[in-house]
Amino acid sequence: MTERPLVRMTGIGKRFGGVQACRDIDLTIAAGEVHALLGENGAGKSTLINILSGVITDYDGTIEVDGRPVSFGGPVDAQRAGIATIHQELDLVAGLSIAENMFLGREPRTRLGGVDIRRMRRQAAEHLRTLGADLDPRRLVGSLRVGEQQLVEIGRALSLDARVLIMDEPTAALADAEVERLFETIKELRRAGVGIVYISHRMAELEVIADRATVLRNGGLAGTVDPRTASRDEIIQLMVGRSVDALFGEGRNEPGKVLLDVRNLAVTPRRPTPGRTEPAGVDLTVRTGEIVGLAGLMGAGRTELLETLFGAGGSGRRSGQMTIDGRPYGPHGPRAALARGVAFVPEDRRGAGLMLEHSVAENVVLSALATLTTLGVVRRQAVRRTVAEQLTALAVKAASPAVAAATLSGGNQQKVVFAKQLLTQPRLLLLDEPTRGVDIGAKAEIYRLLHRLADAGMAILLASSELPELLSLCDRVVVLHRGRTVATLPRASATQQAILAAANGDDAKETR
Ligand SMILES: Nc1ncnc2c1ncn2[C@@H]1O[C@H](COP(=O)(O)OP(=O)(O)OP(=O)(O)O)[C@@H](O)[C@H]1O
Ligand SMILES: [Mg+2]
Secondary structure, rough: OOOOEEEEEEEEEEOOOEEEEEEEEEEEEEOOOOOEOOOOOOHHHHHHHHHOOOOOOEEEEEEEEOEEOOOOHHHHHHHHHHHEEOOOOOOOOOOHHHHHHHHOOOOOOOOOOOOOOOHHHHHHEEEEEEEEOOOOOOOEEHOOOOOHHHHHHHHHHHHHOOOOOEEEOOOOOOHHHHHHHHHHHHHHHHHOOOEEEOOOHHHHHHHHHEEEEEEEOOOEEEEEOOOOOOHHHHHHHHHHOOOOOOOOOOOOHHHHHEEEEEEEEEEEEEEOOOOOOEEEEEEEEEEEEEEEEEOOOOOOHHHEEEEEOOOOOOEEEEEEEEOOOEEEOOOHHHHHHHHEEEEOOOOOOOHHOOOOEEEHHHHHHOOOOHEEOOOOOOOOHHHHHOOOOOOHHOOOOOOOOOOOOHOOOOHHHHHHHHHHHHHHHHEEEEEEOOOOOHHEEEEEEEEHHHHHHHHOEEEEEEEEEHHHHHHHHOOOEEEEEEEEEEEEEEEHHHHHHHHHHHHOOOOOOOOO
């Protein structure tokens, strides 16, 4: 590139104890380009951008902005230099409103010096509308679903009017329609000369949006490619250093008898929570050995349904019928659900799934302590073996099982949540966006694992915003719209169009 880049990072290195997270990395960001950053879970992507965004201040190498060396003392310095970041793990304050979160620390002022609340709300609403999100800026962030929180985080970054915008998996929790809106926004920013760093594990997105892709492997630079001409295989080769076998395609066993039967399930909450879509007429069955997909737009009520099935949906009156194995089922809490062999991997790994300050090992075994305890004594040997087995099975990348879960990369945290639930040996496994933030190699591992579990007789109900994932993984797809089952599509008739049509509420089909 002849033009001087907006940002030039040279020889960047970072070590965490025994882990070399980044090693001698050079990266430039030009004005008006979308520069994708790729790599497996734990490759060092977030670390590199945490350095650029001033979150990590202690590192090797140099950073130049506009040809001038900079040394950020913290995120605010980076923002002042025109670098805005959407972090992988959302860092919003649950107890503050959307508008307060977006303008935290830089609230617009009235002439008298007070916070100009009305202007703040108006601007917040405008930024959200750009993204197609019709959210009341007065709402508390804690009441938002993960996807909505992600939109708030993106809106905040937009409001900074930055020249460099870093996006660490911005679409992980977004549904397809929101992704399209975001891409429109990104294209506008690109035309306006903003330099964009884009991290995503969704390969299809890169082909659409990225001008250039830099691939990291094990903390080092593996190569740079043009994502529009490079084949997926080439890119994956660079990422993992070998080719990944076909993601799917193994023959599946015939499903067995009905394990979970849900008829006309509805929940009337004691106090309605804005933004929640409670079940309002759900019909579905999951048989042993079957993988059933849950599709729907953001706000269709997929997460709320899974929570209800796990007894975690908050208080409210349930109506309709639920049975497991033909016996009535109506858990009053997760404990009751677990006792009936139901396990749940939630979408929000930081909130519900993980205890960040505890070790990886503790997180993994916690749910299975009962089976690893004899007469009240924890069998340490068994615990160590079980943890090691699970971490290997899921290829979790951690320095050791003793490190805090917080130190794992995002995708590896997701795998730990998964491992933890599997240890309860459930008969029915509920999964909410199980491969969110998981790299393509690990995704293949998880798909294979789900197939194995189903073949061994486990019933699996899985919500996903990624239609290709549902289509390739599931025996049937149940589509929700406003909390209701609007279609049940067997594998043969489940196409992208059919699912989308149903999800949008275009004439309901009943093909069960
Ligand atoms: N604060 C920390 N303490 C210790 N180790 C860390 C810390 N942050 C990151 N690491 C380690 O550095 C390596 C790179 O992590 P990083 O988060 O940069 O990966 P990533 O490429 O963003 O992965 P993902 O796709 O899963 O988000 C990992 O091995 C991770 O465990
Ligand atoms: Mg990351």
